[in-house]
Structures are given as C-alpha cells and as structure tokens.
Amino acid sequence: MLITSFELDKVMPAFIIANGAASFGMEVTLFFTLWGINALKEKSIYSGKNIKEKMITMMLPSHPKTTTISRLNMMGIGTGMMKSMMQENNIETLPDLMDLSIEMGSKLIACQMTMGMMGITTDEIRDGVEYGGVALYIEEASESGVTLTF
C-alpha cells in the first residue's frame, strides 16, 4: 500500500484493510510518502529546523489523533462528529489501528526522500517504523499480489 495522504478518511481505510489482510495471514507493507508521512508522526519538533521546515511542521498534524477528515471537516465539527460516530460503533481509533498493525507484523515504511525534503526527523516518527526510498517501495510492490494507493 502506498499512502500519500494524511487525512483520517484516507489513512483509516488503509489500516482497516491492512489489518484485515494481516489477520488472514497476508504479508502487508505500507509505504508512507509525501503528506502520508504525517500519519506516522508522534510529535512535532521545531528546534534545528529552518524557517520553511518550521512552517510546514506547524501546518501539518503532529499525531494521527489530531488528523482531520478531507471532506465536511467544517473547522473540526465534521471530524469530531465522525470520530464520535466511530466510537459509538466500536470502531477502533486510528492510533489503535496503527499500534495493532505494527503488533501484527505489518511493515510500515517512511519515505526518506520526503523526510529529507520536509525536514522531518526520525525523532518525530513513532517507534516500529522502518525507513526506505522509492527503490524499496518498487521492490515490495513488484512482489505484491495486491497494490493499493490511498
């Protein structure tokens, strides 16, 4: 799976499918690039970054639990409503789905080129994530029976 978005309604389906597939014994690799990297963040660090890197850090979510939806967000009202509807229906939260994914042995890979470009450091990324470039993605994709983009 290639994840280029960070929004709740893009990353959640990816992890729901990933965890479903893993539970059927399939090997799952998720490669996070561009905006997708932000889904892997655990915190935002500003020190040591240049002004552009600081600005981009400020404007993007610092943790999957602060991620909004891509439609009907309405200054956060829509996202809050969606999250409460998920909770009422016993759907796991995105951070829980991500923890479960790592526990089940799925490979989460952060794109090194994006990290370099946006000035994101490994200290900002959650534990259990691997690092790699486009070559690794292509290798994994070419060995996969199912390739999905989110």
Place this chain on the structure above:
Amino acid sequence: MLITSFELDKVMPAFIIANGAASFGMEVTLFFTLWGINALKEKSIYSGKNIKEKMITMMLPSHPKTTTISRLNMMGIGTGMMKSMMQENNIETLPDLMDLSIEMGSKLIACQMTMGMMGITTDEIRDGVEYGGVALYIEEASESGVTLTF
C-alpha cells in the same frame, strides 16, 4: 475496485473502466466504503435516525445524479458545465453507467461498517447492490489481477 469517494470525477472513471473491463469478459467487483457509499444511494431517509446521522444525511448527496465534481465545482456551475460537456460528447450519465454495470453482471458491494457508522439503511441504497465487510473486499482483491482505488 475500492471506491472511497462519491464525487462525479472519481466514481465516473471507476464505472467507465468497470464497464469496459466487463465488456471484455473480465469479472468486476466494486466495493464502496466511507464516502463512496453515497454513490449507491437512491434516496435519503431521515426518520429513525439520530441527530448526527440526520446531519450527515443532509450534507451528502442522496442520488448519484446530484453528485458534484471534486475540483472547479464553483457552487455547482463547474459540475453543470461538465455534465453538459459530457452530454454533448455522448458520454453516458453516472446513473446510466451504474445501471449498465449491474446489467453486465458486475458486483457492487456496499461496506456494512460504513453503513452502520453513518446510519445509512438498505432502504436508501439502490437495488442490485450486495452488502459485505472488509473481509469480503480482501477476499475479492486477493483474487483479482487488477486492483484499483478511487
């Protein structure tokens, strides 16, 4: 095919490719989840829903023919222009493409988890649609030679 969007310019390419593939004798399955569910709606029902479910029903299209485009919509002007350009070029409308898809034997599956979460009932969904969960999607995807996301 996994459809997570409801916009005209996401759902139409999905059905154009689906119908093309079906006409070549390929077996086609379209799984609609999250916002994608709205493409399968025939009408909106409000009675029996809680306030959050009513709000989400109100804000989302009640029929594929009222669906807008994701870019250049401009309060509906862009969508109207796009639809008239399609008509002038004899491109079938989305509802026609969907009817044709079901006639050709393609499988349209609505995600049960999304329906539960958004409070969408089977009475709101068009005829000819099947219902299933993520396990069914993964099974179908793992048997498919081509997997696409829209």
Place this chain on the structure above:
Amino acid sequence: MLITSFELDKVMPAFIIANGAASFGMEVTLFFTLWGINALKEKSIYSGKNIKEKMITMMLPSHPKTTTISRLNMMGIGTGMMKSMMQENNIETLPDLMDLSIEMGSKLIACQMTMGMMGITTDEIRDGVEYGGVALYIEEASESGVTLTF
C-alpha cells in the same frame, strides 16, 4: 498507472515511481484521464474552441510547471515553498521527471474521451505522448503486475 489528477503532489509521486520502476527494467505505462490530461499539456490554445472549452482551458494549468499542490497551496505560497524545498534537496522538477520518463521509454497515453469532452487538442499536448481510449488502458492494466491510481 492511472492518473486522474493534475496536482504536483499527485503527478510527482507517479513519475518518481514510474522512473524508479523503469530504471529497474520494468515496462511502465501511464494513462492520463480526466484532470490528469492537464499534466501532459505544453501550452493552452483558445482559438477554435467553444465558450465552455475556453473556460475550462482558462481554469486549468497550461503546463506541468504551473501546477499547484492539492493541500496547503495558500494562493501559491505553499506550492512555491514546496518547490524551493524540492530544489534544495536536489529533487528533479516535474517537467524534468516527465522528460526523463519519455527518454526511458515509458509509455504516456492521453485519454481520447477526456480530450474530446474538454476540447483539448493534440497541439496542446507535449511530444512523445500517445493517444488511446479506455480499452487500451484496460489491456495495459490486465497485463501489468502492479496497477496504481493517482
């Protein structure tokens, strides 16, 4: 690869993966449809178009170098910042990635139905691009080991 978007942050990952795959000796086909067609434009031509076609020409980018990002564009500030961050990290520009892709022998196909619908002529499209319909896409996809949508 199926490209239905024209934004920098959709088309760039497509070409980075395409060129990576081509460098590993994989055969790559990119099919551009709907908004994706705009990524292939070299210039905008207005003469001979009807009013709707002129309007759509005016509102869409006339060259990949004028393409914006889909998030944080902020009237062009975000796009400019992103481009300068790419340059500082020695990431090739989108036009360069596209030239390289054609040089490496990847097939770029423009969707004829979209061109007819939007009134885009072959004079507006860069050299080295082929033209085809959905049947050609389906044929290419069914022969591919990896199918991606952007």
